[in-house]
Amino acid sequence: MEKKYFVTSAEMKKYDKTTIEHFEVPSLVLMERAALETAEEIEKRFKKGSRVLVISGTGNNGGDGIAVGRILMQRGYEVDFVLIGEQAKCSKETRRQLDIIAKYECPMKSKIESMEYDIIIDALFGIGLSRNVEGIYKNCIETMNDICGFIVSVDIPSGINADTGEVMNAAVKADITVTFAYEKLGHILYPGCEYCGEVLCKDIGITDESFLGEEPLVYSYADRYKEQAAALMPARNRGGNKGTFGKVLVVAGSRNMSGACELCARSAYRIGAGMVKIVTPEENREIIQKNLPEALLSTYSDAEKPEAWEVFSQDLKESMKWADCIVIGPGIGKSGTAHRLFEYTVKESAKDLVIDADGLNLLAESEELQESLRTAALREGRQIIITPHVAEFARLYGCKPEEVKKDIISKTKKLADRLCGTVVCKDARTAVAHYEERCVYLNVTGNDGMATAGSGDVLAGIIAGLLAQGGKGREAALTGVFLHGRLGDLAAEKTGRYAVMAGDLTEQLKYILSDEGKRR
Numbered sequence: 001m002e003k004k005y006f007v008t009s010a011e012m013k014k015y016d017k018t019t020i021e022h023f024e025v026p027s028l029v030l031m032e033r034a035a036l037e038t039a040e041e042i043e044k045r046f047k048k049g050s051r052v053l054v055i056s057g058t059g060n061n062g063g064d065g066i067a068v069g070r071i072l073m074q075r076g077y078e079v080d081f082v083l084i085g086e087q088a089k090c091s092k093e094t095r096r097q098l099d100i101i102a103k104y105e106c107p108m109k110s111k112i113e114s115m116e117y118d119i120i121i122d123a124l125f126g127i128g129l130s131r132n133v134e135g136i137y138k139n140c141i142e143t144m145n146d147i148c149g150f151i152v153s154v155d156i157p158s159g160i161n162a163d164t165g166e167v168m169n170a171a172v173k174a175d176i177t178v179t180f181a182y183e184k185l186g187h188i189l190y191p192g193c194e195y196c197g198e199v200l201c202k203d204i205g206i207t208d209e210s211f212l213g214e215e216p217l218v219y220s221y222a223d224r225y226k227e228q229a230a231a232l233m234p235a236r237n238r239g240g241n242k243g244t245f246g247k248v249l250v251v252a253g254s255r256n257m258s259g260a261c262e263l264c265a266r267s268a269y270r271i272g273a274g275m276v277k278i279v280t281p282e283e284n285r286e287i288i289q290k291n292l293p294e295a296l297l298s299t300y301s302d303a304e305k306p307e308a309w310e311v312f313s314q315d316l317k318e319s320m321k322w323a324d325c326i327v328i329g330p331g332i333g334k335s336g337t338a339h340r341l342f343e344y345t346v347k348e349s350a351k352d353l354v355i356d357a358d359g360l361n362l363l364a365e366s367e368e369l370q371e372s373l374r375t376a377a378l379r380e381g382r383q384i385i386i387t388p389h390v391a392e393f394a395r396l397y398g399c400k401p402e403e404v405k406k407d408i409i410s411k412t413k414k415l416a417d418r419l420c421g422t423v424v425c426k427d428a429r430t431a432v433a434h435y436e437e438r439c440v441y442l443n444v445t446g447n448d449g450m451a452t453a454g455s456g457d458v459l460a461g462i463i464a465g466l467l468a469q470g471g472k473g474r475e476a477a478l479t480g481v482f483l484h485g486r487l488g489d490l491a492a493e494k495t496g497r498y499a500v501m502a503g504d505l506t507e508q509l510k511y512i513l514s515d516e517g518k519r520r
């Protein structure tokens with residue numbers, strides 16, 4: 001699978017350093033390449049004679065900016081240079097850039113004197129931003145945002161934290177961001193991604209060799225899969241039958257709450273599972289048979305009564321034997337029956353398990369069941385995938401939702417390690433971690449239209465459908481999350497983000513995988 005990495009500032013600095021020290025590429029060569037790439041993006045958009053303002057800080061980001069200005073000046077643009085901060089504090093490379101423009105007799109100013117520019121080069125702070133922006137720096141960022149010109153941020157908009165995407169008290173709102181070698185987490189996480197404009201990632205000679213064997217912690221699927229989603233699917237055997245394409249057991253819904261199980265089961269079918277059986281209260285029978293006649297059904301009533309449970313649990317045991325994997329939780333509630341069903345599914349089966357929604361709340365309440373799942377994963381290789389949104393995650397993890405949002409990557413990994421499974425932490429950028437893998441997947445598909453009831457039920461069904469077709473827990477989760485986001489994007493293209501409903505996502509499965517084979 002082709003990956004795309006998102007790096008932290010510490011990782012990027014390490015790769016810079018390796019390229020400079022281990023591979024002996026001079027730092028000024030990297031800076032010149034970065035500047036050339038940035039200048040070329042400006043030349044594509046603006047003609048010679050355009051007025052350019054370069055705002056530099058004292059770090060190497062500032063040096064990049066000065067070099068961009070110098071190249072544009074040599075190519076016929078009208079360039080003004082401003083340095084914010086003390087010259088004496090400039091990095092070695094930035095001092096060198098100052099010396100070069102001094103030789104060309106370009107004056108360096110210490111404040112912005114005009115608001116009349118076509119282009120602003122934002123090179124105040126790059127990945128070296130280490131604290132909140134205050135005083136003259138904050139004023140400078142606000143002035144850049146006030147000038148009417150087109151803003152090109154060098155590497156990252158000044159004021160955005162490259163690791164978390166946080167706004168450090170003030171940040172530049174760029175039209176484009178030209179970054180180098182790898183996109184940073186701050187380009188992709190919210191709110192940072194909303195400040196970048198279009199992100200253009202340029203090769204300046206820092207390559208995967210600079211990892212020296214240890215790849216970055218965070219990755220996603222390469223962009224090409226957005227157009228070629230079917231390439232992520234498990235190969236489909238033309239000689240297969242409904243048994244070989246996998247059997248999913250959906251334990252979902254509660255009395256007169258049939259929507260969640262229907263969405264989940266339908267999604268499992270649409271992603272390609274051969275058979276789907278729904279376990280739900282008897283009251284839901286009629287509506288499910290009407291809406292989803294393809295689903296097999298096993299219903300229960302009065303399961304709180306011991307004799308009824310006795311009979312039904314035997315039936316459930318048979319269903320669990322029949323299934324290749326189980327999904328439990330959507331719409332199940334937290335009643336006594338829900339507890340029983342959940343406990344039984346965890347303890348009496350070794351089949352791969354997707355836990356969603358209320359199932360996660362039941363899991364959060366029971367250390368004993370968490371321990372059972374850990375043991376089953378380690379001893380029997382049972383694959384456990386949990387799909388919490390941020391609030392459910394916080395309950396399981398034992399922290400506040402805000403803390404999850406601030407540190408989604410490492411917390412998702414820690415929870416996966418604790419549960420010995422795959423954890424899908426659903427947010428605007430969903431993270432997926434697996435206990436046996438060091439790296440964490442960060443999803444870049446999807447949109448806010450998907451923040452709608454039932455969207456999670458669809459994801460749980462998709463992941464279970466992929467598991468049933470033989471996918472490993474980790475891959476099923478990654479592919480499921482990526483596809484789910486693509487479904488949301490396609491649905492939003494059709495209706496706009498406001499109008500997207502969960503059923504629309506499943507509907508899009510009809511189209512997104514229709515090119516299977518052609519694009520593999």
Ligand SMILES: NC(=O)C1=CN([C@@H]2O[C@H](COP(=O)(O)OP(=O)(O)OC[C@H]3O[C@@H](n4cnc5c(N)ncnc54)[C@H](OP(=O)(O)O)[C@@H]3O)[C@@H](O)[C@H]2O)[C@@H](O)CC1
Pocket residue numbers: 016027028030031034057058059060061062064089091093124125126127128129130131132133134137154155156180
């Ligand atoms: N190796 C190379 O040649 C390559 C380098 N590249 C480029 O280098 C950039 C990284 O350079 P960098 O590490 O020098 O950091 P950068 O972002 O310029 O700023 C650091 C300065 O800001 C200061 N500072 C920080 N926070 C502050 C605050 N809130 N308020 C005020 N000051 C604050 C901090 O000062 P201090 O914390 O020491 O007080 C320091 O002086 C990278 O983004 C890319 O553009 C690429 O071209 C690839 C090749």
Ligand SMILES: [K+]
Pocket residue numbers: 061122123124125126153154155156157158
């Ligand atoms: K910048």
